[in-house]
Amino acid sequence: MTQPVRVLIVDDHHHAREGIREILSADPIFEIVGEGCNGLEAIRLTEQSMPDLILMDINMKVMDGLEATKEIKSRFPYVKIVMVTVSDDIAHLFEALKKGAQGYLLKNLNPEAWHEYLKAIAFDEAPLSREFAQRILQEFSNKEKPKAVSSPLTAREQEILSWVAKGSSNRDIASKLNISEHTVKNHLKNILQKLHLENRVQLARYAYEHGYFQN
Template identity: 35%
Template sequence: MSGGASIRVAVVDDHPVFRLGMVALIETLDGMECVGDAADVASAVVLAGERHPDVVLMDLHLDRDSGIEATRLIRARYPRVTVLVVTMLDDDDSIYGALRAGASGYLLKGASPAEVERGIRAVAAGSVLLGPAVGARAVDLMTARASAPEPFPQLTEREREVLRLVAGGLDNTAIAYRLALRPKTVRNHVSSIFVKLQVKDRSQAIVRAREQGLGGP
């Protein structure tokens, strides 16, 4: 973003009332303009490519899609676009996943308009902004997980996320909701995990995962 220019903001959220409310908020803020909005991953990526926002406000639960995946794709294809997550999800996997995907900030949907404005300006200026409800946890998560080697290097990052939730006792439907994925996508990931870990079923996968510290008893 060039000095003195308006901050170009896009909004990605599958809830129309919240999305339109956020668009309206942005239009009231000095030095900002909303350049578009989207409700799913595909539209979000197209929007980032066509409208060149400085900041994308990203929800993580996009109906059957994942805002983490949208963040990863946008940051990979358009590295000058920054992402500020604004979501209801405050679990450790969501926070860690969003930051690993390239998000520059993380706010919960209870944030005030002033906090959202501060977050947009911060990430547009190249800073990292973590809301008070997640800041300390995010630092601890990134430090702890970065200092330890990832278990099962043969798995993709998404497969490790799925395996961690399998080991935590969640079924495929719950995992799909937690990661904002289609149930069929989760089933495919689970099948791939079985093949790569050379296990026959879910019970064996859970044992292997917990031996490496994933999930819990």
């Protein structure tokens, strides 16, 4: 039996926390272990309840979600953090990822999308959305074209990296390359370790910056 995913909710609006709680309560895999209203509370509650996953608002008083994320990831690197926001400002999202967040969710997404995405994050299977993959490319569109460099990755790993950058899920990649999902997961673990990266968004940026993105 799969262990429940212990979740901490951090948002400075009571109704927002209530809404998130209601969404998560529809799936028994999620167990809410605490709620906070600012970054300092997020740090305290993380130490106190040791959650698996934190849903963190970005803009909060006392300490915002970005600074809290940086502090929590430095002290509790195993904790996965997903930023929950009404804004899809690319600058905010990149900053959150730099601080160590594993992903982001827009508050206006339907509950089914929340469940699917958060379970994928919790179990290290979350694909990069195709829209966000495209926005990463746009972010670098005015920069100098990447130059080919020697790579620590095998040919197969480079191939998988290019599909990740396009937003393909593990299942999609397995189907395209005629290998198992388990094999894809193991390749991704090796790729992340070799490149010293943490998540698929960082992989997509690396793919573009080093010329691996295939149109």
